[in-house]
Amino acid sequence: MPLDPQARAMLEAMAAMPRPDFSTLRAADYRAALAAMPAFAPGDAVAAQQDLDIDGAAGPLKARLYRPEQACGDGAAPPLLVYFHGGGFVLCGLDSHDNICRSLACRSGALVLSVDYRLAPEARFPAAADDAVAAVRWAAAHAAQLGADPSRLAVAGDSAGGNLAAVACQQLRGSGIALRHQLLLYPWLDCSDAAASSASYRECAQGYFLSTAELAWYRAQYLATPADAGDVRASPLQQRDLHGLPPATIITAEFDPLRDQGEAYGEALQRAGGSAVVRRWPGQCHGFASMQGVIDAASHALHAAAASLRQAFGAPRSQEAA
Numbered sequence: 001m002p003l004d005p006q007a008r009a010m011l012e013a014m015a016a017m018p019r020p021d022f023s024t025l026r027a028a029d030y031r032a033a034l035a036a037m038p039a040f041a042p043g044d045a046v047a048a049q050q051d052l053d054i055d056g057a058a059g060p061l062k063a064r065l066y067r068p069e070q071a072c073g074d075g076a077a078p079p080l081l082v083y084f085h086g087g088g089f090v091l092c093g094l095d096s097h098d099n100i101c102r103s104l105a106c107r108s109g110a111l112v113l114s115v116d117y118r119l120a121p122e123a124r125f126p127a128a129a130d131d132a133v134a135a136v137r138w139a140a141a142h143a144a145q146l147g148a149d150p151s152r153l154a155v156a157g158d159s160a161g162g163n164l165a166a167v168a169c170q171q172l173r174g175s176g177i178a179l180r181h182q183l184l185l186y187p188w189l190d191c192s193d194a195a196a197s198s199a200s201y202r203e204c205a206q207g208y209f210l211s212t213a214e215l216a217w218y219r220a221q222y223l224a225t226p227a228d229a230g231d232v233r234a235s236p237l238q239q240r241d242l243h244g245l246p247p248a249t250i251i252t253a254e255f256d257p258l259r260d261q262g263e264a265y266g267e268a269l270q271r272a273g274g275s276a277v278v279r280r281w282p283g284q285c286h287g288f289a290s291m292q293g294v295i296d297a298a299s300h301a302l303h304a305a306a307a308s309l310r311q312a313f314g315a316p317r318s319q320e321a322a
Contacts, residue, residue: 001254001283003283006295011208011285027119027121030091031091040293043098043101045106046068046106049102050064050067051064054138055135055137056117056130056131057127057133058130061115061116061117063116064094064098066114068105068109068110069106070109072110072309078149078152079110079152080148080149081112081113081309082115083097083100083112083113083156084165084168086158086290088160088221089120097161097290100158100289100290103292103306104306104309107307108310115131124224125228125234126234129171137177140177152313154309154312155183156183156184156305158184159185159187159210159258160218161185162187162262165187166236167232173244181313183308184265186251186259186287189237191229192235195261198261200259200260200261201258201260204255208256208286209285210258210285222234236265245272246274247276249305250263250277251279251281251289252280253280256286
């Protein structure tokens with residue numbers, strides 16, 4: 001399928017803007033440039049949101065809790081979704097992904113806890129991965145205090161945040177924390193050199209919002225040493241044992257260098273006997289779910305993602321027992 005006309009118009013407008021020189025770019029300068037760009041649509045309305053501090057792996061982390069107008073569960077305590085934002089482990093934060101979190105909360109009926117994990121290069125690997133695991137542990141321990149159902153906990157993330165959500169599922173396997181689902185939006189799951197051999201990495205190397213040159217720059221900021229790329233906490237796609245992981249919904253974008261990684265992970269989960277639904281969004285580029293108000297497919301994808309969460313959360317434990 002060709003590029004969606006709305007995505008094409010956005011990419012053409014971006015092509016007319018100065019592009020970063022990734023050979024000399026500093027993280028602080030890139031963050032400042034992104035902060036000056038116009039925001040996308042704000043996402044759906046929620047009943048309330050609250051900024052709070054949670055426990056990270058090396059100290060407190062900022063987080064934001066979104067409470068939906070209507071909870072999933074017929075008056076019972078709502079489920080809890082822990083969300084990790086994208087940005088190549090270097091960029092973005094609570095505000096940049098506010099619209100995704102608001103929309104997922106509203107449409108899934110779950111509380112959404114968005115986590116501001118430590119960023120590279122100030123905090124290199126495995127800081128973000130360790131924070132993700134610590135955040136899910138904190139959420140599981142404090143779900144009832146937040147007003148959520150502790151038995152209905154899931155994780156989600158986009159791009160690098162999808163990596164962290166997958167890592168948290170792998171690292172917490174067998175911990176006693178029962179995760180109902182993992183929602184991965186166009187996830188970056190392989191930081192190793194093997195990623196460059198995929199068809200999507202070659203076919204979508206540039207001109208589609210996220211380039212392979214940008215990915216290489218992110219990797220250089222994030223990893224402390226090249227050897228870190230082979231660690232499953234950086235490259236969860238390299239994990240050989242995928243048994244016993246939560247069911248997954250994986251949404252990929254047709255024109256995304258990371259497309260094949262997400263789809264390969266879904267296939268690997270299925271081969272391991274797990275449940276994984278993989279949906280390639282036609283005509284779209286990386287990051288499109290954030291582009292609400294500009295690309296109509298953003299809302300459609302978030303609606304589908306929220307539907308998968310509602311199904312995964314199902315009934316509260318008290319109703320299941322009945």
